[in-house]
Amino acid sequence: EEVVNRIAAGEVVQRPANALKEMLENAIDAGASQIRISAEDGGLKMLRICDNGCGIGEEDLPLLCERFATSKLRKYEDLREIGTFGFRGEALASISHVARLTVVSRRAVDGYARRATYKDGKMVTCSPCAGEPGTTLTVEDLFYNTKTRRRAFLRGSQTEQYGLLLKVASAYAVHYPAVGFVCGKRGATEDLNTMKTSSTEETLRALKKTKKNLVQIGPTTERDDDDLDEDRFECELGGYVGGAEDGWFLLFVNDRLVDNAAIKRAVDEFFPRKTCYLRIEVPKRHVDVNVHPTKKEVQLLHESRVLALLRRELHKLQEERPM
Ligand code: ADP
Ligand code: MG
Numbered sequence: 001e002e003v004v005n006r007i008a009a010g011e012v013v014q015r016p017a018n019a020l021k022e023m024l025e026n027a028i029d030a031g032a033s034q035i036r037i038s039a040e041d042g043g044l045k046m047l048r049i050c051d052n053g054c055g056i057g058e059e060d061l062p063l064l065c066e067r068f069a070t071s072k073l074r075k076y077e078d079l080r081e082i083g084t085f086g087f088r089g090e091a092l093a094s095i096s097h098v099a100r101l102t103v104v105s106r107r108a109v110d111g112y113a114r115r116a117t118y119k120d121g122k123m124v125t126c127s128p129c130a131g132e133p134g135t136t137l138t139v140e141d142l143f144y145n146t147k148t149r150r151r152a153f154l155r156g157s158q159t160e161q162y163g164l165l166l167k168v169a170s171a172y173a174v175h176y177p178a179v180g181f182v183c184g185k186r187g188a189t190e191d192l193n194t195m196k197t198s199s200t201e202e203t204l205r206a207l208k209k210t211k212k213n214l215v216q217i218g219p220t221t222e223r224d225d226d227d228l229d230e231d232r233f234e235c236e237l238g239g240y241v242g243g244a245e246d247g248w249f250l251l252f253v254n255d256r257l258v259d260n261a262a263i264k265r266a267v268d269e270f271f272p273r274k275t276c277y278l279r280i281e282v283p284k285r286h287v288d289v290n291v292h293p294t295k296k297e298v299q300l301l302h303e304s305r306v307l308a309l310l311r312r313e314l315h316k317l318q319e320e321r322p323m
Contacts, residue, residue: 002097002120009097010146012090016043016139017164019099021257022091023137024172027051028179030135034195037169037183042161044142046186052134055107058114061126064103065096065118092137093121099142105135166191171250171257174203174277200277201240208275210243215321217241217278218313222305231286233302237309239278241271241317252279253287259296266307270314280306 013019020037027035030053040046056064070089095101096118106113113131117124166183173181173194180195197203205214219238226232249264250257267276286301300306 005097005120006146009094010143012094013098013142015164016047016142016161017168019043019047019091019095019139019142020049020165021168021172022095023049023139024168025256026091027053027135028172028176030054032134032179034180035182037165037181038186039162039165039183040186042158043139043165044158044161045140047139047142047165048136048186050134050136052132055110055133055135056103056105057107058110061103061105061114061116062123064116064123065092065101065121067093067121092118095139096121098146099144100140102138102140103135104129104131104138106131106133108133168257170207171252173197174200174207174250175252175255175257175279177203204240204243204275204277208244208246208248210275213242214240214275215242215317217276217310217317220309220313222309231301233305234283234286235302235306235309236281237278237306237313239276241267241274241276241314243275245273246275247273248275250277253298253300254281254284255279257296258298260298260300260303262303262307263310266310267314270311270318278310282306 013022016039020043024035024037027049030051032051032053034052036048036050038046038048038050066089068089092101097120101118102115103118104113104115110133112128114126115129115131116126162185169181169183169192173179173192177194177198177200181192182190182195183192184190192207194203194206197206201214201216204210208214217237217239219236221236223234224232249267251260251263252258253260263278263280267274267278280300282300282302288299288301
């Protein structure tokens with residue numbers, strides 16, 4: 001049975017960057033305003049995320065890595081929305097099946113922190129320790145027990161894995177300008193530091209080292225009037241495009257970093273090879289991420305309407321300032 005768990009977990013956590021994305025979302029959900037990431041060997045040897053969020057109470061530690069253990073379901077007024085997130089309560093469970101996981105956490109009300117270690121979904125040790133309020137998760141020896149997957153990764157370079165980590169961290173830094181992100185290899189100088197930037201535009205400019213030609217997309221909203229139809233079209237869209245010719249395309253749908261080939265293609269038609277950050281908000285029930293659990297690709301119920309709205313905005317920009 002453990003082998004089955006391990007394989008399933010490997011589907012959720014395919015590479016260090018997947019684990020990082022899940023842990024960043026947890027830190028943001030926990031209300032963190034500062035998130036520090038450090039990695040060794042591209043995150044395979046060690047990946048650490050330290051946040052100053054709400055922390056985890058002692059009573060929640062034993063069940064933390066249990067499958068479907070989540071403190072977030074009560075937030076979902078509509079049960080159908082659970083489905084749209086695919087794997088609620090599966091991220092930490094999955095990580096604990098394919099790596100050594102250590103959690104140090106303290107809530108503001110606690111006098112001290114606790115350190116807990118996990119293996120295969122279960123808490124193994126738990127003891128008091130010193131620590132600031134917040135949570136530090138350390139993932140070590142990722143895929144130590146899944147030889148084939150690890151071997152596959154060792155073929156790809158660790159520099160490549162680290163590059164993906166940095167990309168994910170940078171994307172979240174752009175989308176959450178009020179949160180300060182730091183990312184670096186263990187013991188080396190930081191490759192990302194957004195502690196001092198406070199807007200998406202400023203963060204993008206700093207990251208892409210570009211001062212000009214970055215223009216704002218929207219923001220714009222469109223919604224159908226028919227209040228009785230719960231599937232009526234409703235969409236808010238905004239972002240930036242321009243700057244460096246490196247084709248960095250980042251898309252957030254309802255605050256999650258995702259892929260959508262048609263949306264990316266639409267941007268490419270108007271602004272080929274440019275940097276583009278796009279955020280789209282639609283009712284949660286209009287998003288389907290369950291195309292396949294391992295895929296970041298999302299489907300939108302009203303994709304053609306979203307594309308039309310996006311094209312209209314991009315067209316306006318192209319008329320105003322051709323790049
Ligand atoms: P989910 O995010 O879907 O609830 P996860 O497996 O990602 O599932 O996390 C399980 C639970 O662990 C969360 O619901 C949350 O209560 C707790 N948790 C995880 N990371 C943090 C963190 N950085 N700070 C506070 N709580 C956390
Ligand atoms: Mg999570």
